[in-house]
Amino acid sequence: MGKTLAEKIFDSHLRDEPFPGAKVLSLDRVLCHEITTPVAIADLVWREKDRVFDKTKLKVVIDHVTPSKDTKTATQAKILREWARRHDIPDFFDIGRNGVCHAIFPEKGYIRPGFTVIMGDSHTCTHGAFGAFAAGVGTTDLEVGILKGVCAFREPETIRINLNGTMPDGVYAKDVILHVISKLGVNGATDRIVEFRGPVVDKMSMEARMTLCNMAVEAGGTSGVCMPDMVTVDFLWKFIKDEFSTKEAAFADYSEWVSDEDAVYASTLDVDVSNLEPQVTFGFKPDCVKTVKELQGTPVDQVYIGSCTNGRLEDLRQAADVLKGKKIADSVRGIVSPATPKIFQDALEEGIIQIFMESGFCVTNPTCGACLGMSNGVLAEGEVAASTTNRNFNGRMGKGGMVHLMSPESAAATALAGVITDARTL
Amino acid sequence: MQKKFGGSAIFLDRSDINTDEIIPAKYLTEVTKEALQPYILEDLKLDGFDPKGEKLKKATVVVSRENFGCGSSREHAPWVFEVNDVHTVIAESYARIFRQNMFNGGMLAIELPKADIDQLIALQEQGDVGIEVDLEGQSVIAKAGSEVKKFTFEISQFDRALVDSGGWVEFADARY
Ligand code: SF4
Numbered sequence: 001m002g003k004t005l006a007e008k009i010f011d012s013h014l015r016d017e018p019f020p021g022a023k024v025l026s027l028d029r030v031l032c033h034e035i036t037t038p039v040a041i042a043d044l045v046w047r048e049k050d051r052v053f054d055k056t057k058l059k060v061v062i063d064h065v066t067p068s069k070d071t072k073t074a075t076q077a078k079i080l081r082e083w084a085r086r087h088d089i090p091d092f093f094d095i096g097r098n099g100v101c102h103a104i105f106p107e108k109g110y111i112r113p114g115f116t117v118i119m120g121d122s123h124t125c126t127h128g129a130f131g132a133f134a135a136g137v138g139t140t141d142l143e144v145g146i147l148k149g150v151c152a153f154r155e156p157e158t159i160r161i162n163l164n165g166t167m168p169d170g171v172y173a174k175d176v177i178l179h180v181i182s183k184l185g186v187n188g189a190t191d192r193i194v195e196f197r198g199p200v201v202d203k204m205s206m207e208a209r210m211t212l213c214n215m216a217v218e219a220g221g222t223s224g225v226c227m228p229d230m231v232t233v234d235f236l237w238k239f240i241k242d243e244f245s246t247k248e249a250a251f252a253d254y255s256e257w258v259s260d261e262d263a264v265y266a267s268t269l270d271v272d273v274s275n276l277e278p279q280v281t282f283g284f285k286p287d288c289v290k291t292v293k294e295l296q297g298t299p300v301d302q303v304y305i306g307s308c309t310n311g312r313l314e315d316l317r318q319a320a321d322v323l324k325g326k327k328i329a330d331s332v333r334g335i336v337s338p339a340t341p342k343i344f345q346d347a348l349e350e351g352i353i354q355i356f357m358e359s360g361f362c363v364t365n366p367t368c369g370a371c372l373g374m375s376n377g378v379l380a381e382g383e384v385a386a387s388t389t390n391r392n393f394n395g396r397m398g399k400g401g402m403v404h405l406m407s408p409e410s411a412a413a414t415a416l417a418g419v420i421t422d423a424r425t426l
Numbered sequence: 427m428q429k430k431f432g433g434s435a436i437f438l439d440r441s442d443i444n445t446d447e448i449i450p451a452k453y454l455t456e457v458t459k460e461a462l463q464p465y466i467l468e469d470l471k472l473d474g475f476d477p478k479g480e481k482l483k484k485a486t487v488v489v490s491r492e493n494f495g496c497g498s499s500r501e502h503a504p505w506v507f508e509v510n511d512v513h514t515v516i517a518e519s520y521a522r523i524f525r526q527n528m529f530n531g532g533m534l535a536i537e538l539p540k541a542d543i544d545q546l547i548a549l550q551e552q553g554d555v556g557i558e559v560d561l562e563g564q565s566v567i568a569k570a571g572s573e574v575k576k577f578t579f580e581i582s583q584f585d586r587a588l589v590d591s592g593g594w595v596e597f598a599d600a601r602y
Contacts, residue, residue, distance in 0.1 A: 018601065019582065020583070022584035035454050043595070047595070047599075065455075072455035072456070073455050075457065079457065137526070138527035140501060140527065141594065148599075152584070186442055190522055220496065220522065373450075391498075393446045394446070399450070
């Protein structure tokens, strides 16, 4: 009987099985940010166990609220900063070099096929795009991860999503994943791994694959995952070229981390994207999804383009194509946050930042910012946002605010019109 | 050290209650669990629910529906329960990270089928519901007025070990 990618990673990383079904895995990466890590640090200090299992496997960033907005967030950043210095953690990213965790860590080449990755952040599933097992965890799991380099999971089952057909113009990975979540429901993948397969995924860039995997948790999934292939190798090449003689050699090596043809899945969902329309959420759950056309004309107060879902160069490019030479509606506040300094710089060089600014967008530094309503871009009570982020929970971007999730292209079109708009109708 | 389970119940009769509702993001700037205490369930959208009400103040058990604790991985959600003495949650199902966070903190996330939760919720009509948890017998006994109902649940050996040892840090520290 064949194995899924997740099963192979579990087998190869199994450190202990203290009880049947409880798999304790050794970890290749423990990622840390300033919101969930300081409490773990404080607890380790209190237990007189202020140690790290392997400083080269920890990757640390201040990203959620940066620059700090008040004394409390400054204190969180300070705790993380001092801890990173105290343990001489080489890969620590502070202001000026920092970006959204799930964008900056892959960009630096830290995630590889077959890796086990945890972080105190639910969208850690993003990193499955590289053929890794990457799961969001709480602070206690993070604390044990930092100290011991292990984390416990139940035996994973996998849901296979076959994405067939060809992507129509104006339809993106974000539309696909919103559609998939509407099919699975918000708990349709609980305790499961969501494996994205098929010709549509094969043609996707790593950016688009990260967008898919990023939202696996919105269907309850433990991790999203894509099979490593030449696209993965090309993306990683500058980091791995000393490890392999050729790209083909790297590809051959990574083929170990592909699900077997006769692997057993918990279930399979076939989706033909050929007739898919741009998607948008309504209400307060990410599985409440309609076509953009159905919500066309809904007024919005703010448009946010950014986050670990859609704050990458490809996303900014798509939005800029719509905005070029046009002005956003007077009634709308446009905010764009390139997810990392590199994305910001590349966007500058390509003239994308110029387009955003000329259209009337405010360009912020790389940060989670408005995504979780903790810092710049909080909504007032009763306000509505069009956003490229991943959660439309009640109050997510500010108490009493409402969020419609959509692709960067749809968000840009919505900014121009001031109402939810299918970019293809402009 | 084992937590105290059972006690007075509050019913949150809705599915998909997320961790933003249990503890809003704006309080994630706190670096101690205790500081979260006043903000429990502050943003919960549920008819008739008052986050500042007596019912919640008294409660040590939360009963809810499907996919409880979905959304953000923030352990602040179980912590805000912990510092409000709610060490037991009973629901039809959980989001994985929330469930793990409860057991990792040595607390209980008990799963009961929908029919049992229906009965538990109906019990409220008899008055305040008190709940006893028998971990050995893997059962929940609910009492209201003169009515008594018993439900059985399953807990994995691993989750049980986490509860017994007081949480994952203690367990892992002793073992790895
Ligand atoms: S961008 Fe939003 S969803 Fe992504 S890590 Fe930051 S807060 Fe979380």
